[in-house]
Amino acid sequence: MNDALLDSRGGQLLVGLAAGAAGVAGSYAATGYTPTFVASPIERTLSRTMPGEVVTVAITYLGSLGQQLNLATALALTWLLFTAGITAAVLAGRETNNRLLPTVGTAVVTWLVTAAVTRTLVPAVGPVVPAVAVVALAQAFDAYRGSTDPISSKRRQALSTVGVALGATAVGVSVGQRQRSMGETAPPLDAEGVDNEDLQAKLDTAEGNSFDIDGIEPLVSENFFEVDINSIDPNPTAEDYTLSITGAVESEASFSYEDLKQMDAVNQFSTLRCVGDQLNGDKIDTALWTGVPLRRLVEEAGPQSDCDCVFLKAEDGYEVEFPLEAFDRGLAVYGMNGNLLPRGHGYPVRAVIPGHWGEVNTKWLTEIEFLNREVDGYWEQRGWEGTGSVKPTATLKHDTMLDDDQRQLAGHAYGGLRGVSTVEVSTDGGSSWSEATLSDPLPAADGDGPAADAWRQWQYSYDPPGSTHTVVVRMVDRDGNVQTSEETDPAPTGPSGWVSKEFES
Secondary structure (H helix, E strand, O other): OOOOHHHOHHHHHHHHHHHHHHHHHHHHHHHOOOOOOOOHHHHHHHHHHOOHHHHHHHHHHHOHHHHHHHHHHHHHHHHHHHHHHHHHHHHHHHHOOOOOHHHHHHHHHHHHHHHHHHOOOOHHHOOHHHHHHHHHHHHHHHHOOOOOOHHHHHHHHHHHHHHHHHHHHHHHHHHHHHHHHHHOOOOEOOOOOOOHHHHHHHHHHHHHHOOOOOOOOOOOOOOOOOOOOOOOOOOOOOOOOEEEEEEOEOOOEEEEHHHHHHOOOEEEEEEEEOOOOOOOOOOEEEEEEEEEEHHHHHHHHOEOOOOOEEEEEEOOOOEEEEEHHHHOOOEEEEEEOOEEOOHHHOOOOEEEOOOEOHHHOOOOEEEEEEOOOOOOOOOHHHOOOOOOEOOOEEOOOEEEEOOOOOEEEEEEEEOHHHOOOEEEEEOOOOOOOEEOEEOOOOEOOOOOOEOOOOOEEEEEEEOOOOOOEEEEEEEEOOOOOEOOOOOEOOOOOOOEOOEEEEEOO
Protein backbone atom coordinates (compact mmCIF):
# COMPACT_ATOMS: atom_id res chain seq x y z
CA MET A 1 0.00 0.00 0.00
CA ASN A 2 1.33 3.46 -0.90
CA ASP A 3 1.26 5.67 2.19
CA ALA A 4 2.24 8.97 0.45
CA LEU A 5 0.12 11.86 1.61
CA LEU A 6 -0.02 13.53 -1.81
CA ASP A 7 -1.21 10.37 -3.58
CA SER A 8 -4.76 10.87 -2.27
CA ARG A 9 -7.19 13.56 -3.35
CA GLY A 10 -7.85 14.35 0.30
CA GLY A 11 -4.16 14.73 0.99
CA GLN A 12 -3.67 17.04 -1.97
CA LEU A 13 -6.57 19.21 -0.83
CA LEU A 14 -5.19 19.27 2.72
CA VAL A 15 -1.84 20.49 1.45
CA GLY A 16 -3.56 23.11 -0.70
CA LEU A 17 -5.62 24.38 2.25
CA ALA A 18 -2.58 24.50 4.52
CA ALA A 19 -0.39 26.23 1.93
CA GLY A 20 -3.20 28.68 1.11
CA ALA A 21 -3.50 29.70 4.78
CA ALA A 22 0.25 30.13 5.01
CA GLY A 23 0.17 32.26 1.85
CA VAL A 24 -2.47 34.62 3.25
CA ALA A 25 -0.42 34.99 6.44
CA GLY A 26 2.74 35.57 4.40
CA SER A 27 1.08 38.42 2.54
CA TYR A 28 0.03 39.94 5.87
CA ALA A 29 3.57 39.63 7.23
CA ALA A 30 5.04 41.30 4.13
CA THR A 31 2.56 44.18 3.81
CA GLY A 32 0.82 44.58 7.16
CA TYR A 33 -2.76 45.87 7.32
CA THR A 34 -2.46 47.93 4.14
CA PRO A 35 -4.15 47.97 0.71
CA THR A 36 -1.39 45.74 -0.68
CA PHE A 37 -2.45 42.94 1.69
CA VAL A 38 -3.90 40.36 -0.69
CA ALA A 39 -7.36 40.33 0.95
CA SER A 40 -7.75 44.12 0.80
CA PRO A 41 -8.77 44.53 -2.87
CA ILE A 42 -11.31 41.72 -2.51
CA GLU A 43 -12.77 43.29 0.62
CA ARG A 44 -12.90 46.64 -1.14
CA THR A 45 -14.72 45.14 -4.12
CA LEU A 46 -17.28 43.52 -1.83
CA SER A 47 -17.92 46.81 -0.02
CA ARG A 48 -18.60 48.60 -3.32
CA THR A 49 -20.79 45.97 -4.96
CA MET A 50 -22.96 45.17 -1.97
CA PRO A 51 -26.56 46.45 -2.43
CA GLY A 52 -27.46 49.59 -0.49
CA GLU A 53 -30.18 47.73 1.42
CA VAL A 54 -27.64 45.23 2.71
CA VAL A 55 -25.26 48.02 3.71
CA THR A 56 -28.04 49.82 5.61
CA VAL A 57 -29.03 46.67 7.51
CA ALA A 58 -25.38 45.97 8.35
CA ILE A 59 -24.79 49.49 9.67
CA THR A 60 -28.07 49.68 11.59
CA TYR A 61 -28.04 46.27 13.23
CA LEU A 62 -24.47 44.98 13.05
CA GLY A 63 -22.38 48.15 13.35
CA SER A 64 -18.66 47.46 13.11
CA LEU A 65 -19.39 43.71 13.13
CA GLY A 66 -20.74 44.03 9.59
CA GLN A 67 -17.41 45.39 8.39
CA GLN A 68 -15.56 42.61 10.20
CA LEU A 69 -17.77 40.01 8.52
CA ASN A 70 -17.00 41.61 5.16
CA LEU A 71 -13.28 41.31 5.84
CA ALA A 72 -13.71 37.71 7.01
CA THR A 73 -15.50 36.93 3.74
CA ALA A 74 -12.64 38.51 1.78
CA LEU A 75 -10.08 36.48 3.74
CA ALA A 76 -12.03 33.28 3.07
CA LEU A 77 -12.24 34.03 -0.66
CA THR A 78 -8.52 34.79 -0.77
CA TRP A 79 -7.76 31.52 0.99
CA LEU A 80 -9.94 29.63 -1.48
CA LEU A 81 -8.20 31.29 -4.44
CA PHE A 82 -4.81 30.24 -3.13
CA THR A 83 -6.07 26.77 -2.23
CA ALA A 84 -7.57 26.13 -5.66
CA GLY A 85 -4.42 27.16 -7.50
CA ILE A 86 -2.00 25.35 -5.18
CA THR A 87 -4.09 22.17 -5.13
CA ALA A 88 -4.16 22.19 -8.93
CA ALA A 89 -0.37 22.56 -9.00
CA VAL A 90 0.07 19.66 -6.56
CA LEU A 91 -2.39 17.50 -8.50
CA ALA A 92 -0.65 18.23 -11.80
CA GLY A 93 2.67 17.23 -10.30
CA ARG A 94 1.36 13.90 -9.05
CA GLU A 95 -0.43 13.15 -12.33
CA THR A 96 2.71 13.77 -14.40
CA ASN A 97 5.02 12.23 -11.80
CA ASN A 98 6.98 15.50 -11.81
CA ARG A 99 8.24 16.13 -8.28
CA LEU A 100 9.36 19.65 -9.14
CA LEU A 101 6.01 20.84 -10.49
CA PRO A 102 4.10 21.14 -7.15
CA THR A 103 6.61 23.55 -5.59
CA VAL A 104 7.28 25.54 -8.76
CA GLY A 105 3.58 25.62 -9.57
CA THR A 106 2.76 26.78 -6.06
CA ALA A 107 5.26 29.63 -6.33
CA VAL A 108 3.95 30.74 -9.72
CA VAL A 109 0.26 30.43 -8.84
CA THR A 110 0.63 32.21 -5.49
CA TRP A 111 2.59 35.08 -7.02
CA LEU A 112 0.25 35.44 -10.00
CA VAL A 113 -2.89 35.45 -7.85
CA THR A 114 -1.43 38.03 -5.47
CA ALA A 115 -0.07 40.25 -8.25
CA ALA A 116 -3.38 40.13 -10.15
CA VAL A 117 -5.44 40.95 -7.07
CA THR A 118 -3.22 43.69 -5.61
CA ARG A 119 -1.74 44.99 -8.89
CA THR A 120 1.70 45.07 -7.31
CA LEU A 121 4.78 43.02 -8.13
CA VAL A 122 7.24 43.05 -5.23
CA PRO A 123 4.72 42.72 -2.33
CA ALA A 124 3.27 39.73 -4.22
CA VAL A 125 6.37 37.77 -3.23
CA GLY A 126 5.26 37.80 0.43
CA PRO A 127 2.84 34.85 0.26
CA VAL A 128 5.10 32.75 -1.98
CA VAL A 129 7.72 31.67 0.58
CA PRO A 130 5.44 30.19 3.28
CA ALA A 131 3.13 28.56 0.71
CA VAL A 132 6.05 26.91 -1.07
CA ALA A 133 7.52 25.82 2.28
CA VAL A 134 4.35 23.92 3.16
CA VAL A 135 4.19 22.16 -0.22
CA ALA A 136 7.92 21.37 -0.15
CA LEU A 137 7.52 19.89 3.33
CA ALA A 138 4.69 17.67 2.14
CA GLN A 139 6.92 16.58 -0.76
CA ALA A 140 9.71 15.72 1.65
CA PHE A 141 7.38 13.66 3.81
CA ASP A 142 6.23 11.76 0.73
CA ALA A 143 9.82 10.92 -0.11
CA TYR A 144 10.31 9.35 3.30
CA ARG A 145 8.84 5.86 3.82
CA GLY A 146 10.21 5.05 7.25
CA SER A 147 7.06 3.64 8.83
CA THR A 148 5.60 0.16 8.35
CA ASP A 149 2.21 1.43 9.44
CA PRO A 150 0.71 3.28 6.45
CA ILE A 151 -2.14 4.87 8.39
CA SER A 152 0.20 6.07 11.11
CA SER A 153 2.63 7.43 8.51
CA LYS A 154 -0.12 9.31 6.67
CA ARG A 155 -1.38 10.71 9.95
CA ARG A 156 2.10 11.93 10.90
CA GLN A 157 2.58 13.48 7.47
CA ALA A 158 -0.78 15.23 7.62
CA LEU A 159 -0.31 16.50 11.15
CA SER A 160 3.23 17.69 10.43
CA THR A 161 2.12 19.52 7.27
CA VAL A 162 -0.76 21.21 9.06
CA GLY A 163 1.50 22.01 12.00
CA VAL A 164 4.04 23.77 9.79
CA ALA A 165 1.20 25.65 8.07
CA LEU A 166 -0.19 26.77 11.41
CA GLY A 167 3.29 27.83 12.51
CA ALA A 168 3.83 29.83 9.33
CA THR A 169 0.40 31.40 9.72
CA ALA A 170 1.08 32.35 13.33
CA VAL A 171 4.42 33.93 12.44
CA GLY A 172 2.86 35.83 9.53
CA VAL A 173 0.02 37.18 11.65
CA SER A 174 2.43 38.15 14.44
CA VAL A 175 4.74 40.04 12.08
CA GLY A 176 1.78 41.73 10.38
CA GLN A 177 0.28 42.76 13.72
CA ARG A 178 3.58 44.26 14.78
CA GLN A 179 3.72 46.32 11.58
CA ARG A 180 0.14 47.40 12.13
CA SER A 181 0.68 48.56 15.72
CA MET A 182 3.84 50.45 14.76
CA GLY A 183 1.99 52.17 11.92
CA GLU A 184 -0.81 53.35 14.22
CA THR A 185 1.51 55.37 16.47
CA ALA A 186 1.24 59.06 15.55
CA PRO A 187 4.32 61.21 16.33
CA PRO A 188 4.05 64.70 17.86
CA LEU A 189 2.93 67.49 15.57
CA ASP A 190 5.80 69.47 14.07
CA ALA A 191 4.77 72.10 11.53
CA GLU A 192 6.00 75.59 10.83
CA GLY A 193 2.52 77.09 10.69
CA VAL A 194 1.31 75.76 14.07
CA ASP A 195 1.04 77.90 17.20
CA ASN A 196 2.20 75.25 19.68
CA GLU A 197 1.52 77.41 22.74
CA ASP A 198 -2.09 77.87 21.67
CA LEU A 199 -2.39 74.17 20.92
CA GLN A 200 -1.11 73.14 24.36
CA ALA A 201 -3.22 75.75 26.15
CA LYS A 202 -6.36 74.40 24.46
CA LEU A 203 -5.51 70.82 25.39
CA ASP A 204 -4.88 71.90 29.00
CA THR A 205 -8.22 73.71 29.07
CA ALA A 206 -10.02 70.64 27.77
CA GLU A 207 -8.42 68.48 30.47
CA GLY A 208 -9.25 70.98 33.17
CA ASN A 209 -12.89 71.37 32.05
CA SER A 210 -13.58 67.63 31.84
CA PHE A 211 -15.58 65.88 34.54
CA ASP A 212 -13.73 63.00 36.17
CA ILE A 213 -16.51 60.44 35.78
CA ASP A 214 -15.96 56.81 34.87
CA GLY A 215 -17.75 55.58 31.79
CA ILE A 216 -17.85 58.79 29.76
CA GLU A 217 -15.18 60.17 27.48
CA PRO A 218 -13.39 63.37 28.55
CA LEU A 219 -13.95 66.47 26.44
CA VAL A 220 -11.10 65.39 24.17
CA SER A 221 -11.89 61.76 23.42
CA GLU A 222 -9.37 59.09 24.32
CA ASN A 223 -10.92 56.44 22.07
CA PHE A 224 -12.11 58.21 18.95
CA PHE A 225 -14.47 56.11 16.83
CA GLU A 226 -13.55 55.05 13.30
CA VAL A 227 -15.98 54.37 10.45
CA ASP A 228 -14.72 53.74 6.92
CA ILE A 229 -16.03 52.20 3.72
CA ASN A 230 -13.17 49.66 3.82
CA SER A 231 -11.88 47.47 6.64
CA ILE A 232 -8.27 48.15 5.61
CA ASP A 233 -7.24 51.80 5.59
CA PRO A 234 -5.17 53.44 2.84
CA ASN A 235 -1.51 53.96 3.61
CA PRO A 236 -0.39 57.02 1.60
CA THR A 237 2.91 58.77 2.30
CA ALA A 238 3.34 62.44 3.11
CA GLU A 239 6.19 62.69 0.59
CA ASP A 240 3.92 61.74 -2.31
CA TYR A 241 0.84 63.58 -1.08
CA THR A 242 -0.94 66.16 -3.25
CA LEU A 243 -4.24 67.94 -2.62
CA SER A 244 -5.75 69.04 -5.94
CA ILE A 245 -8.36 71.77 -6.56
CA THR A 246 -10.26 70.95 -9.74
CA GLY A 247 -13.57 71.31 -11.57
CA ALA A 248 -15.43 74.59 -12.05
CA VAL A 249 -12.51 76.89 -11.22
CA GLU A 250 -10.61 79.61 -13.06
CA SER A 251 -7.36 77.69 -12.71
CA GLU A 252 -6.63 74.37 -11.05
CA ALA A 253 -4.26 74.31 -8.08
CA SER A 254 -2.44 71.73 -6.00
CA PHE A 255 -0.70 71.64 -2.63
CA SER A 256 1.89 69.29 -1.22
CA TYR A 257 1.93 68.14 2.38
CA GLU A 258 4.79 70.52 3.15
CA ASP A 259 2.88 73.39 1.52
CA LEU A 260 0.03 72.87 3.96
CA LYS A 261 2.27 72.56 7.03
CA GLN A 262 3.97 75.87 6.26
CA MET A 263 0.70 77.84 6.15
CA ASP A 264 -0.71 79.51 9.25
CA ALA A 265 -2.74 76.81 10.96
CA VAL A 266 -5.89 76.82 13.10
CA ASN A 267 -6.33 74.75 16.27
CA GLN A 268 -10.04 74.00 16.45
CA PHE A 269 -12.22 71.76 18.61
CA SER A 270 -14.87 69.90 16.63
CA THR A 271 -17.13 66.99 17.43
CA LEU A 272 -17.82 64.32 14.83
CA ARG A 273 -20.88 62.07 14.86
CA CYS A 274 -21.62 59.22 12.44
CA VAL A 275 -24.97 59.40 10.62
CA GLY A 276 -25.28 55.65 11.23
CA ASP A 277 -24.94 56.05 15.01
CA GLN A 278 -27.64 54.75 17.32
CA LEU A 279 -29.71 57.14 19.45
CA ASN A 280 -27.52 56.56 22.51
CA GLY A 281 -24.59 55.19 20.56
CA ASP A 282 -20.82 55.56 20.77
CA LYS A 283 -19.99 56.90 17.30
CA ILE A 284 -19.55 60.46 18.50
CA ASP A 285 -16.27 62.00 19.70
CA THR A 286 -14.33 65.23 19.95
CA ALA A 287 -10.76 66.19 19.10
CA LEU A 288 -8.58 69.28 18.78
CA TRP A 289 -7.90 69.43 15.05
CA THR A 290 -5.01 71.37 13.50
CA GLY A 291 -5.14 72.44 9.88
CA VAL A 292 -5.59 75.10 7.23
CA PRO A 293 -8.98 76.68 6.36
CA LEU A 294 -10.27 75.10 3.15
CA ARG A 295 -11.51 78.47 1.91
CA ARG A 296 -7.93 79.79 1.97
CA LEU A 297 -6.75 76.90 -0.21
CA VAL A 298 -9.33 77.38 -2.94
CA GLU A 299 -9.26 81.18 -3.18
CA GLU A 300 -6.48 81.29 -5.76
CA ALA A 301 -8.24 78.64 -7.87
CA GLY A 302 -11.26 80.95 -8.29
CA PRO A 303 -14.27 78.63 -7.71
CA GLN A 304 -17.15 79.18 -10.16
CA SER A 305 -19.65 76.54 -9.09
CA ASP A 306 -23.14 76.97 -10.53
CA CYS A 307 -24.72 74.68 -7.93
CA ASP A 308 -22.87 76.10 -4.91
CA CYS A 309 -21.71 72.59 -4.10
CA VAL A 310 -18.39 70.85 -3.73
CA PHE A 311 -17.22 67.27 -4.22
CA LEU A 312 -14.51 65.74 -2.01
CA LYS A 313 -12.54 62.69 -3.13
CA ALA A 314 -10.35 60.42 -1.02
CA GLU A 315 -7.46 58.01 -1.47
CA ASP A 316 -9.71 55.02 -0.72
CA GLY A 317 -12.20 55.89 -3.47
CA TYR A 318 -14.67 57.57 -1.15
CA GLU A 319 -16.61 60.57 -2.53
CA VAL A 320 -19.09 63.02 -0.99
CA GLU A 321 -20.91 66.12 -2.27
CA PHE A 322 -22.28 68.83 0.03
CA PRO A 323 -23.08 72.59 0.08
CA LEU A 324 -20.34 75.13 -0.51
CA GLU A 325 -21.58 77.10 2.50
CA ALA A 326 -20.55 74.20 4.79
CA PHE A 327 -17.25 73.75 2.96
CA ASP A 328 -16.30 77.37 3.67
CA ARG A 329 -16.20 76.60 7.40
CA GLY A 330 -13.98 73.54 6.98
CA LEU A 331 -10.34 72.72 7.58
CA ALA A 332 -7.76 70.64 5.72
CA VAL A 333 -6.49 68.87 8.83
CA TYR A 334 -3.08 67.25 9.40
CA GLY A 335 -2.96 67.28 13.22
CA MET A 336 -5.08 65.69 15.95
CA ASN A 337 -4.71 66.43 19.67
CA GLY A 338 -1.15 67.68 19.33
CA ASN A 339 0.06 64.79 17.16
CA LEU A 340 0.22 64.17 13.45
CA LEU A 341 -3.05 62.82 12.16
CA PRO A 342 -3.13 59.03 12.76
CA ARG A 343 -3.52 56.80 9.73
CA GLY A 344 -6.92 55.59 10.92
CA HIS A 345 -8.18 59.17 10.99
CA GLY A 346 -6.99 60.15 7.52
CA TYR A 347 -3.21 60.68 7.47
CA PRO A 348 -1.75 62.70 5.83
CA VAL A 349 -4.74 65.08 5.41
CA ARG A 350 -8.47 64.93 6.03
CA ALA A 351 -11.37 67.38 5.96
CA VAL A 352 -13.18 68.54 9.09
CA ILE A 353 -16.51 70.25 8.33
CA PRO A 354 -18.06 71.73 11.50
CA GLY A 355 -21.69 70.97 12.24
CA HIS A 356 -22.11 68.21 9.67
CA TRP A 357 -22.38 64.46 9.95
CA GLY A 358 -19.18 62.45 9.97
CA GLU A 359 -19.59 61.28 6.37
CA VAL A 360 -18.78 64.79 5.12
CA ASN A 361 -15.53 64.89 7.11
CA THR A 362 -13.55 63.05 4.44
CA LYS A 363 -10.44 61.11 5.43
CA TRP A 364 -7.35 60.73 3.21
CA LEU A 365 -8.48 63.79 1.24
CA THR A 366 -6.88 64.03 -2.21
CA GLU A 367 -9.14 66.25 -4.34
CA ILE A 368 -11.61 69.12 -4.00
CA GLU A 369 -13.78 69.40 -7.09
CA PHE A 370 -16.18 72.30 -7.65
CA LEU A 371 -19.33 71.21 -9.46
CA ASN A 372 -21.84 72.79 -11.82
CA ARG A 373 -24.47 70.21 -10.95
CA GLU A 374 -25.20 68.05 -7.93
CA VAL A 375 -24.10 64.42 -7.91
CA ASP A 376 -24.57 61.54 -5.48
CA GLY A 377 -21.67 60.57 -3.24
CA TYR A 378 -20.80 57.10 -1.97
CA TRP A 379 -23.46 56.92 0.76
CA GLU A 380 -26.15 58.73 -1.26
CA GLN A 381 -25.79 56.07 -3.95
CA ARG A 382 -26.70 53.59 -1.22
CA GLY A 383 -29.81 55.37 0.00
CA TRP A 384 -28.44 57.59 2.81
CA GLU A 385 -28.93 61.35 3.13
CA GLY A 386 -26.25 62.28 5.62
CA THR A 387 -24.71 65.39 4.09
CA GLY A 388 -26.85 67.82 6.09
CA SER A 389 -26.41 69.28 9.56
CA VAL A 390 -26.13 66.94 12.53
CA LYS A 391 -29.17 66.39 14.74
CA PRO A 392 -28.88 67.50 18.39
CA THR A 393 -28.42 64.78 21.00
CA ALA A 394 -28.03 64.27 24.73
CA THR A 395 -26.60 60.85 25.61
CA LEU A 396 -26.88 58.94 28.89
CA LYS A 397 -23.67 56.96 29.37
CA HIS A 398 -23.19 56.68 33.12
CA ASP A 399 -25.28 55.84 36.16
CA THR A 400 -24.08 54.86 39.60
CA MET A 401 -25.13 55.03 43.25
CA LEU A 402 -23.09 57.50 45.31
CA ASP A 403 -22.12 57.13 48.95
CA ASP A 404 -24.98 59.41 50.00
CA ASP A 405 -27.50 57.04 48.29
CA GLN A 406 -28.10 59.44 45.43
CA ARG A 407 -27.98 58.17 41.85
CA GLN A 408 -25.52 59.99 39.60
CA LEU A 409 -26.20 60.25 35.87
CA ALA A 410 -23.84 61.59 33.21
CA GLY A 411 -23.31 61.83 29.47
CA HIS A 412 -22.64 64.26 26.63
CA ALA A 413 -24.69 66.82 24.75
CA TYR A 414 -24.02 67.98 21.23
CA GLY A 415 -25.93 70.38 19.02
CA GLY A 416 -23.59 70.98 16.11
CA LEU A 417 -23.39 74.68 15.23
CA ARG A 418 -26.47 75.30 17.38
CA GLY A 419 -24.36 74.80 20.50
CA VAL A 420 -25.50 73.54 23.90
CA SER A 421 -26.91 75.86 26.58
CA THR A 422 -28.70 73.37 28.85
CA VAL A 423 -29.27 69.70 29.47
CA GLU A 424 -32.54 68.83 31.16
CA VAL A 425 -33.22 65.61 33.08
CA SER A 426 -36.57 64.12 34.02
CA THR A 427 -36.82 61.32 36.61
CA ASP A 428 -40.56 60.84 36.14
CA GLY A 429 -40.78 59.93 32.48
CA GLY A 430 -40.94 63.49 31.16
CA SER A 431 -43.59 65.02 33.46
CA SER A 432 -41.12 67.42 35.09
CA TRP A 433 -37.60 68.59 34.26
CA SER A 434 -34.49 69.74 36.12
CA GLU A 435 -31.27 71.28 34.81
CA ALA A 436 -28.13 69.18 34.84
CA THR A 437 -24.67 70.55 35.59
CA LEU A 438 -22.69 71.23 32.41
CA SER A 439 -18.94 71.19 31.91
CA ASP A 440 -17.45 74.53 30.95
CA PRO A 441 -17.41 74.87 27.15
CA LEU A 442 -14.28 74.27 25.11
CA PRO A 443 -12.72 77.45 23.72
CA ALA A 444 -13.22 78.73 20.18
CA ALA A 445 -10.45 78.49 17.60
CA ASP A 446 -9.61 82.17 18.05
CA GLY A 447 -10.01 81.95 21.83
CA ASP A 448 -12.99 84.32 21.81
CA GLY A 449 -15.95 82.55 23.42
CA PRO A 450 -17.00 78.89 23.22
CA ALA A 451 -16.12 76.46 20.43
CA ALA A 452 -18.68 76.67 17.64
CA ASP A 453 -18.99 72.92 17.16
CA ALA A 454 -18.11 70.91 20.27
CA TRP A 455 -19.95 68.78 22.77
CA ARG A 456 -20.22 69.33 26.51
CA GLN A 457 -20.44 66.87 29.37
CA TRP A 458 -23.35 66.88 31.82
CA GLN A 459 -24.02 65.30 35.20
CA TYR A 460 -27.04 65.11 37.48
CA SER A 461 -27.66 63.50 40.87
CA TYR A 462 -31.02 62.79 42.50
CA ASP A 463 -32.71 60.82 45.27
CA PRO A 464 -34.32 57.70 43.77
CA PRO A 465 -38.05 57.53 44.53
CA GLY A 466 -37.82 53.93 45.76
CA SER A 467 -39.90 52.56 42.91
CA THR A 468 -39.53 51.86 39.20
CA HIS A 469 -39.12 55.12 37.28
CA THR A 470 -37.98 56.34 33.88
CA VAL A 471 -35.17 58.85 33.36
CA VAL A 472 -35.26 61.00 30.22
CA VAL A 473 -32.60 63.47 29.02
CA ARG A 474 -32.74 66.21 26.39
CA MET A 475 -30.65 69.21 25.37
CA VAL A 476 -31.50 72.84 24.65
CA ASP A 477 -29.44 74.81 22.13
CA ARG A 478 -28.09 78.35 22.43
CA ASP A 479 -31.28 79.79 20.87
CA GLY A 480 -33.51 78.06 23.42
CA ASN A 481 -34.71 75.30 21.07
CA VAL A 482 -35.36 71.93 22.71
CA GLN A 483 -34.16 68.96 20.70
CA THR A 484 -36.99 67.02 19.09
CA SER A 485 -38.56 64.13 20.97
CA GLU A 486 -39.43 62.40 17.69
CA GLU A 487 -37.43 59.20 17.56
CA THR A 488 -36.03 58.20 14.16
CA ASP A 489 -33.78 55.40 12.97
CA PRO A 490 -30.26 56.18 11.74
CA ALA A 491 -31.19 55.61 8.07
CA PRO A 492 -31.39 57.70 6.04
CA THR A 493 -30.82 61.07 7.78
CA GLY A 494 -29.42 60.12 11.19
CA PRO A 495 -30.99 59.28 14.57
CA SER A 496 -33.04 61.68 16.68
CA GLY A 497 -35.10 61.57 19.89
CA TRP A 498 -34.76 61.76 23.65
CA VAL A 499 -32.69 59.10 25.39
CA SER A 500 -34.48 57.32 28.23
CA LYS A 501 -33.71 54.53 30.68
CA GLU A 502 -35.83 52.68 33.23
CA PHE A 503 -34.54 52.13 36.77
CA GLU A 504 -35.95 49.68 39.31
CA SER A 505 -35.59 52.03 42.29
